[in-house]
Amino acid sequence: MVAGVLIPRFALLSTLRDRETLLSEPVALAPVAGRSPLLGEVSAPAEAFGVAAGMRVGEALARCPELRLVPSDPEAARARWNDMLERLEGVGASPESDRAGEAFFACDGLRGIHGGRLEDVLAATRRALGRSIRLGAAPSRFCAYAAALQTRPRGRSRGDLIVPTDSRARAFLAPLPVALLRSRLELAELPDLLERLGIGTLGRLASMPAHALSERFGHPGLRARELALGRDTPLDPRRPVEPVVERLGLPEAISGQQLERALELLIARLLARPERRGRSLRSLTLSARLAEGGTWRSHVTLRQASAQAARIRVALGARLTELPAPAESLGIEVEAFGPPAREQESLLEDGRPGVGSREGSGAASRDGSRAIARTASREHRLREAIHQARQAAGECAALRVLELDPGSRVPERRAALAPYPTEGRTGSNDGQR
Amino acid sequence: MSLRRLDIPRPASVSTSSSGMPAALGGVRVEAVAEEWVVEDRWWTDQPLRRRYRELVLADGRNAVVFRDGSSGRWYEQRA
Numbered sequence: 427m428v429a430g431v432l433i434p435r436f437a438l439l440s441t442l443r444d445r446e447t448l449l450s451e452p453v454a455l456a457p458v459a460g461r462s463p464l465l466g467e468v469s470a471p472a473e474a475f476g477v478a479a480g481m482r483v484g485e486a487l488a489r490c491p492e493l494r495l496v497p498s499d500p501e502a503a504r505a506r507w508n509d510m511l512e513r514l515e516g517v518g519a520s521p522e523s524d525r526a527g528e529a530f531f532a533c534d535g536l537r538g539i540h541g542g543r544l545e546d547v548l549a550a551t552r553r554a555l556g557r558s559i560r561l562g563a564a565p566s567r568f569c570a571y572a573a574a575l576q577t578r579p580r581g582r583s584r585g586d587l588i589v590p591t592d593s594r595a596r597a598f599l600a601p602l603p604v605a606l607l608r609s610r611l612e613l614a615e616l617p618d619l620l621e622r623l624g625i626g627t628l629g630r631l632a633s634m635p636a637h638a639l640s641e642r643f644g645h646p647g648l649r650a651r652e653l654a655l656g657r658d659t660p661l662d663p664r665r666p667v668e669p670v671v672e673r674l675g676l677p678e679a680i681s682g683q684q685l686e687r688a689l690e691l692l693i694a695r696l697l698a699r700p701e702r703r704g705r706s707l708r709s710l711t712l713s714a715r716l717a718e719g720g721t722w723r724s725h726v727t728l729r730q731a732s733a734q735a736a737r738i739r740v741a742l743g744a745r746l747t748e749l750p751a752p753a754e755s756l757g758i759e760v761e762a763f764g765p766p767a768r769e770q771e772s773l774l775e776d777g778r779p780g781v782g783s784r785e786g787s788g789a790a791s792r793d794g795s796r797a798i799a800r801t802a803s804r805e806h807r808l809r810e811a812i813h814q815a816r817q818a819a820g821e822c823a824a825l826r827v828l829e830l831d832p833g834s835r836v837p838e839r840r841a842a843l844a845p846y847p848t849e850g851r852t853g854s855n856d857g858q859r
Numbered sequence: 860m861s862l863r864r865l866d867i868p869r870p871a872s873v874s875t876s877s878s879g880m881p882a883a884l885g886g887v888r889v890e891a892v893a894e895e896w897v898v899e900d901r902w903w904t905d906q907p908l909r910r911r912y913r914e915l916v917l918a919d920g921r922n923a924v925v926f927r928d929g930s931s932g933r934w935y936e937q938r939a
Contacts, residue, residue: 636918640890645920648890827865835898836908837866837939844862 427544427590428661429533429551430570431514432560436527438467440503441496448494456495457483458722458750466498497720501713504723511664513554517547520663522567524611530567530661548586564589564598566658572599572606595656600629607650616643616650628654672696673757685746685753686739692758693735693742706731706764707738712745714753722750731764809848821845868935871925881915881925884936888918898926912939 433439438455442448452475455466463483475490486493507526514521518539519531533547540546548561562573563586573587589598604620604627607613625631631639632654639647652658672695674688696707709727716722724745732738742758815823824846831839876882881889894914901908909929916922924939 637891640916645916648918648920825863828862836900837937838864838868841865842862843865 427533427563427565428530428567428570428658429519429548429561429563430567430574431521431529431531431551431555432562432571432574433510433527433558434560435467435469436507437498437500437503438469438496440506440526441499443502443506448496451494452477452490452492453494453496454479454486455498456720458498465495497716497718499721500723501715501721510555514551517550517554519551520661522661522663528571528609530570531663532661533563544588545586548588552586561586562588564656565592565595566653566656567661568606568610568653568658569595569599569656571609572602575606592656596632599654599656600627600632602628604628604631604650604654607653610649610653613646613650613653616646619643620650668701668760668763670696670699670701670760671757672699672759673755675755676753685749685756686743688756689742689746689758690735690739692756693738696758696760697733697735697738702733702760702763704733704766706733706766707760708762708764709760710738710742711759711761712742713757713759714749715755716750717752717754722753724748725761728764812846812848824848866938868926868937871934871936873925873927873934881913881934884915884917884923884925887921889915890918891916893922912937914939 435449438453439446439449441455442453449469450471452469452472454468454472454477457463457465465477465479465481465483465486467479468477468486472486472490472493475493477486477490477493483495503526507523511521511523511529514529514531518536519533521529521531523529533544536547536550537544540550544563548563552559552561560574560577562570562575562577564570564573569589573589577587589595604617604625606628607617607620620626620631625634631651634651636648636651639651643650672692674692676684676688696702707728708731709725711723711725713721713723726741726745728738728741730737812824825843826846827841828844829841832841834840872885873881874883880892883889892913893916894912896912898910898912899908907930910926911929912924912926914922914924923936925934925936927934
């Protein structure tokens, strides 16, 4: 069984944490400066005016002139959600959470800890997270999400909803609208298409033949059908987080080159942190507190895990240009580490300063001789690398793909593996891929 | 070491429907046949090649290309 925990409008609630009375008014998260002018989450009174998240500001104000816009605070939302996930882990759960305000965990292993019944596990969850959550349990993640949506926070109406078996799950999902599929990012566009074709409920979707859905919608169609049948992929619980954060307060709200300098400093501090233990960095989050209020976050996954400050600076520097306003503080957080960093010299690219031609350094003949020396050095390193690889792993350790008849209609005639030539090689790539 | 061809066909376990269309590949149900084409070659020799390729969409989300050899009637899987 999977339990689903939902806190609707979590980002809005986190932003208004000390002004919750505003929730009784039409209020919405303002668009992030520099990005599309689309609203974030909206309060229930705003929804009553027909305002919805993702709507353009102009249209929202036309529908509700009293709408109040508040700058979003993704930093606060993240911190608060992390705190809730830790509390969930405190009751023994291994939660999976792809977005703030939504978490799922397997409950079967927790029954023994909390009295033996599923209801006891849900009660312990509610005690840990507070009464304002919506809680449901079902055999699959999607069904648990739908069940949690049907509930209301304790004290208002009915409590936790449990869908006990697979067959009950299918019956439970059948009358629900296909719009629920929007909760899955990969299926976000499917409900509109289904509704246009007259498929309004999950039951109707489940009764469609798989091949028809596959032909019309491809793999997303099959995926949606599986969900409608009450089946889902296994949970992927979050891994324990190692918080490695560096933050720098900026005495005067700065931008431009000063900000880049601050970024360099932060990267240097981050690479010096003992928690890194020699590992490279795989993905990072750049965050800032803005001078005009609110916060900003941008997630960056490096194309290749690295511990080279210059490479990380290039990747993060590009994101700095998206900063919507001058910043009061700048921070970097490591989201994931890569393998241990081994600062090897690259095999074929020679990026050492001073090796390439320098502007104004002179004569073409000198440049020419440098280029020849560079090519010879590269050839030597390549030969040596192949020799070492063959010594360690045999003759087949270095091969190349030789194109024989690339346009052939018979696939096995197109290419073959051939020994990598090391003698008399000139660096040409002709005939290989 | 001599040349080693790439993308060699591998024998595949394909079960077919009554109409001869692939119904399952390696025990995984075939959801749809996305494409179908025929390759004929060397018809002028005594070892002609005739294959009917089909690109399959499997129930687990994979796409696979299989063909039935015209002379032996056996099924093969190949990266095409």
